[in-house]
Amino acid sequence: MIALLIRELRLALRSGGGAGLGLGFFLIVVMLVPFGVGPNQQTLGLIAPGILWIGALLASLLSLDRLFQTDSEDGTLDILALSPMPLEQLVAVKAFAHWLTTGLPLVIMAPVLGLTLNLPESAYIWLIASLAAGTPALSFIGAAGAAITVGVKRGGLLLSLLVLPLYIPTLIFGAKATSLAADGLDPMPAFTLMAGLTLFTIALTPFAAAKALRTHLT
């Protein structure tokens, strides 16, 4: 299990692995927004929580289609399925590795970008907290979506169509927690709901994803 995690991390961090891509994408999406809505500091501060969250969402979507696709193409997935490790665990480890290489850098990077968007000071800690608690859900939901579309030709586009609507609750609670904090209100209700949702997805999506992978393997 740890060997698999290390393998996943190595593959992602190696050149061409795409771990940096998500971060770069996040940077560009957030950077594009001021060009779209104008450089007004007040407007930017108002929409900053939403922009940062949507940026994180899209960035974590970017590398999802590789999650099982490359392993399925070169046969690694078949070998992993034959190992004594249950597929559910395999999915969980892969999703966790995806979070470590995509979600975690976003969490670290987000406050810096929040600075450029004039995010109110009170919101930083909650931006970090909500992203830290919310992005694992994105990776786990994404893993289920990636498992469903693994054998599909041109599955990348389909994957985003399937996965993005599932991100809506996390986005709502995460952006809400941040914007509540930005307005100086208590962000706990939104934050706890989102954290609960994350735990719920971590507990359940590996089973759905494993079921989908089994369909592909037989």
Add this chain to the structure above:
Amino acid sequence: MSIWEFANPVRFMRLSGRVLPWVTGLALLTLLPALIWGFFLTPNDARQGATVKIIYVHVPTAFLAINVYFMMFVTSLIWLIRRHHVSALAAKAAAPIGAVMTLIALITGAVWGQPMWGTWWVWDPRLTSFLIMFIFYIGYIALWAAIDDADKAADLSAILCMIGSVFAIISRYAVNFWSQGLHQGTSAPLIRPGEETQVSAVFWQPLMLSIAGFFLLFLALLLLRTRTEIRNRRINALRAREA
């Protein structure tokens, strides 16, 4: 005699072939009078004027939009557990009908909202969750279309339907949470839960008939589409044998 006997495609075809003309006729016999009654024989509402009559299309389609998804959930579950092909094909056949019903509900809602709320669209929880549901339908249909192998497509779209159902419910309540702070009370739904009796019987009776009519229409379309899917499957099997 149990319901599972209709899992046999031959039995299903025989029974549905016999029932289909009756259901179709009954749907027409219910829907046409209901709509004529609703559109022409009821008075205009005191405040809403003639726009209130959109209710006879809007409410039944919205009702079906939700229930078709629920039906897909149940049939997908049956497919995953008992692997009856008819069940999977029924879910596949229902999806486009449900998507169209959702779309009609959204469009009629917008048409009603323009004169009443002064806008075609507000990000109201109810409207938003319907839009989300429409996207779920589209994703489900797209997944069926994307996979060539029939059993694999059935499996994967059933799994998607399971995940989708869970998240559709979560979204429904998450959206409530999201919209509260933004525009409270800007919009009132046509019928609030618990206030149904406040709709006058003059409007209520044709509405009930219209809901029944739309439901029968759905049933007829569903049977027809499921029969088409089964025939399609047979043609493919025959072709595979030829090749």
